Amino acid sequence: MIEIRNLTINVIRDLRTIIEGLSFTINKGDRTVIIGEEGNGKSTLLKLIYDEKLTEEYISYEGSINRGNALIGYLPQELSEEDKALTISEYVRKYQIKNNVRFNSPPEIAAAAQELELPSDILSFERPLGSLSGGERVKLLLMLMQLSHYDIILLDEPSNDIDIETLEKLEDFIINSTVPVMFVSHDETLIRGAANMIIHIEQLRDKTRPRSGVYRMTYDEYYESRLLGMENQARVAGSERKALAKKQERWQKIYNAVHFAQNNVLRAAPSTGRLLKKKMHSVKAQGRRIEKERENLTDFPETEEAILPDFKENVAFPNGKVLLELNLPLLLTPDGKRELSRDFKLNLTGPKKTFIIGKNGCGKSTLIKIVADEFLGRKDIKAAYMPQNYADMLDLSLTPVDILAESGTKEDITIARTYLGAMKFTRNEMLHKAFELSEGQKAKLYLIKILLGGYNVLILDEPTRNLSPLSGPSVRRLLSDFEGAIIAVSHDRMLINEVADTVFKLDETGLTEIY
Numbered sequence: 001m002i003e004i005r006n007l008t009i010n011v012i013r014d015l016r017t018i019i020e021g022l023s024f025t026i027n028k029g030d031r032t033v034i035i036g037e038e039g040n041g042k043s044t045l046l047k048l049i050y051d052e053k054l055t056e057e058y059i060s061y062e063g064s065i066n067r068g069n070a071l072i073g074y075l076p077q078e079l080s081e082e083d084k085a086l087t088i089s090e091y092v093r094k095y096q097i098k099n100n101v102r103f104n105s106p107p108e109i110a111a112a113a114q115e116l117e118l119p120s121d122i123l124s125f126e127r128p129l130g131s132l133s134g135g136e137r138v139k140l141l142l143m144l145m146q147l148s149h150y151d152i153i154l155l156d157e158p159s160n161d162i163d164i165e166t167l168e169k170l171e172d173f174i175i176n177s178t179v180p181v182m183f184v185s186h187d188e189t190l191i192r193g194a195a196n197m198i199i200h201i202e203q204l205r206d207k208t209r210p211r212s213g214v215y216r217m218t219y220d221e222y223y224e225s226r227l228l229g230m231e232n233q234a235r236v237a238g239s240e241r242k243a244l245a246k247k248q249e250r251w252q253k254i255y256n257a258v259h260f261a262q263n264n265v266l267r268a269a270p271s272t273g274r275l276l277k278k279k280m281h282s283v284k285a286q287g288r289r290i291e292k293e294r295e296n297l298t299d300f301p302e303t304e305e306a307i308l309p310d311f312k313e314n315v316a317f318p319n320g321k322v323l324l325e326l327n328l329p330l331l332l333t334p335d336g337k338r339e340l341s342r343d344f345k346l347n348l349t350g351p352k353k354t355f356i357i358g359k360n361g362c363g364k365s366t367l368i369k370i371v372a373d374e375f376l377g378r379k380d381i382k383a384a385y386m387p388q389n390y391a392d393m394l395d396l397s398l399t400p401v402d403i404l405a406e407s408g409t410k411e412d413i414t415i416a417r418t419y420l421g422a423m424k425f426t427r428n429e430m431l432h433k434a435f436e437l438s439e440g441q442k443a444k445l446y447l448i449k450i451l452l453g454g455y456n457v458l459i460l461d462e463p464t465r466n467l468s469p470l471s472g473p474s475v476r477r478l479l480s481d482f483e484g485a486i487i488a489v490s491h492d493r494m495l496i497n498e499v500a501d502t503v504f505k506l507d508e509t510g511l512t513e514i515y
Contacts, residue, residue, distance in 0.1 A: 030197050031195050122140065356505075401430050404445075417430060456484035
């Protein structure tokens with residue numbers, strides 16, 4: 001068991017509080033997901049629970065973290081370059097020494113490897129760890145954690161950059177774990193399938209007010225109760241304001257009548273004047289009570305989720321228009337040294353939404369880049385390409401406002417700020433260099449640029465990989481309602497299920513249409 005009591009975390013650099021008064025206990029059987037926008041402290045919380053030394057350079061904290069005698073396993077968001085340079089066998093030896101664990105049972109090792117679809121002798125491979133795909137690395141690290149017999153497991157973004165098959169393995173790993181698991185993920189399907197406890201960390205009021213909550217329920221239950229709670233709160237807040245407005249209106253009429261009577265009372269009627277003065281005193285007291293009521297009105301619900309506007313109109317694409325007829329005898333890695341696939345055709349017509357899936361390292365991003373190169377030079381369409389690395393298409397040395405308002409006109413600047421505000425950017429974030437933004441904020445900035453651009457063809461490489469799961473429904477609605485053509489690479493199962501018209505699977509033999 002791990003017990004957290006009244007935890008408050010402050011960022012040293014800007015003295016900002018990101019978590020305040022958070023308390024919870026992790027018990028046997030708990031599968032806890034931490035959700036929230038980028039920069040809210042999700043990864044920091046995991047690191048702090050594992051080892052406060054990992055965070056002492058950039059945060060301070062108050063409260064208690066009681067680990068007892070628990071042996072804690074931690075899978076970081078990214079391995080160091082030093083670790084990636086090690087061979088797998090060297091990394092395994094380092095891992096065992098650092099965590100004081102030994103793997104003594106060959107049958108157990110073989111069973112763990114088989115369960116995760118890894119070679120039974122992978123722990124002895126003399127192959128650089130960095131040469132593994134993202135999915136292979138995650139599976140190897142999960143295998144090491146499983147063999148280490150920890151009392152609790154912490155996973156920081158294990159679902160990033162892994163294929164659907166590995167995501168399903170990861171989900172099984174979390175669900176079937178015999179010890180508590182605490183994880184951070186952007187994958188909504190994984191969260192919905194695996195989590196039975198939610199910790200939601202938010203930053204409200206231009207990121208000046210932290211709010212957090214702990215909910216012992218599934219994600220679907222939490223999402224529904226959250227929506228219902230916000231709807232009820234909004235209804236109560238609206239009703240209270242409507243009732244108060246009527247009360248204010250009645251009070252104003254009485255005040256005006258008494259004020260008019262006071263101004264017109266005859267000097268010869270002092271008794272009437274005294275009565276009116278007494279009446280005005282009572283009316284003003286009632287006015288102060290109304291203002292007090294205003295201070296105690298139920299607030300409208302505050303959320304951190306982005307408000308996604310719709311695409312510009314008139315981006316519809318003619319039905320049946322041939323977009324692309326691509327014939328590739330050979331698909332090679334960008335350096336041309338390794339064959340990825342061969343002999344396939346990709347024919348696209350508008351306005352379909354086409355998705356490409358496949359295992360890590362099969363060449364999906366390479367293929368989508370070829371498609372983007374074909375589209376971006378065309379004059380008969382207006383195409384936008386969203387790569388995984390946003391710096392490939394955005395000048396991150398500019399501010400978000402400058403990126404969106406290229407013309408520099410007052411009207412375009414106003415529009416840019418309006419859209420950024422809807423996406424929950426603070427004023428400071430709008431005016432600072434874009435490279436200072438989190439990856440999730442860069443993704444939102446890119447979405448705004450696409451929204452404002454009037455494009456009718458979107459080429460998207462993992463568009464939701466850095467977005468909060470709470471933004472997922474809005475993004476899916478947005479792309480589903482888009483009237484142009486989409487070709488996308490994604491491992492986001494909910495995005496594929498709700499948006500895709502056609503799905504292709506890429507492997508070494510070519511492209512296979514799934515549906």
